[in-house]
Amino acid sequence: MYVVLPDSLFSTDSLPTPQHGWQQALAAFAASDNTADTTAESPATHRFITSQLAPARHIKPEPLIHNYSQWQLLTLGIALLIISILRLTQKNFFTNIWRSLTSRPLFRQLYRDGDLLPGGSTALLFVASLLVYTTFVFQWNEVYHFLRFPLQLSLWQQIAAAAAAIAILLLVKRWLMRLVGFIFKNNFLVREYLANTTFMNQVATITLIPFLLFSLYSTSQMPLLAATISAVLLYLFRLFRSVLIGFESRKYSLYQNFIYLCGLEILPVIIVLKFITG
Secondary structure (H helix, E strand, O other): OOOOOOOHHHHOOOOOOOOOOHHHHHHHHHHHOOOHHHHHHOOOOOOOOHHHOOOOOOOOOOOOOOOOOHHHHHHHHHHHHHHHHHHHHOOOHHHHHHHHHHOHHHHHHHHHHOOOOOOOHHHHHHHHHHHHHHHHHHHHHHHHOOOOOOOOOOHHHHHHHHHHHHHHHHHHHHHHHHHHHHHOOOHHHHHHHHHHHHHHHHHHHHHHHHHHHHHHHOOOOHHHHHHHHHHHHHHHHHHHHHHHHHHOOOOOOHHHHHHHHHHHHHHHHHHHHHHHHO
């Protein structure tokens, strides 16, 4: 018979000695002078099982950093709601967008028939594009912090100021094109150009919404980079379509079309980049 004394199995590296009878066990326990209190006060330095245990590791948890903001979810949700309303109220909404994007003759036909941009949809598309572009700018601002406001503004005031700057840029460009069409008496090409610009803004809005939504919950910058690449490609495609519209008019030479390209397409982008880079 083996009697295991309290804590004796783990306080030495040897097995307990045999004892015969409960009297011998009590006597041995009394002689060892081990009690629960003394064992707790003087813990063994060598344990039978834990003698080779590695030292404890200290873990310092750090919270994950997300570029998540409730207002961005709100703006993207409103833009998505506008696109959904247009999808429900217009027949073959996405089909017409794809056909117009892949074929310029179909784009012109749908524009003449009024199926590309029905009445009332232009204002809704402008609001959706403004919301998406503002969110896009602020998501990049969370990475590089390039927006510098002259006054101490709250977050909502900064959002309103950035949205107003984008709206002014888009509207001024639109009014300048109307003025050019009135001066040179070429309103048909100007209207087609403006329709192409509005259409490409619509395509950019629909394309950017999923990437920006993924970017809200992503810990990497890959969705934001994908959105930037998509926006640049769509801008270059819109630029190519705009140049083709200008070349169709025999009133203007290649030099005049180049001046138009620099003044109304490239110059606004340079101004925006200069503002961003300070």
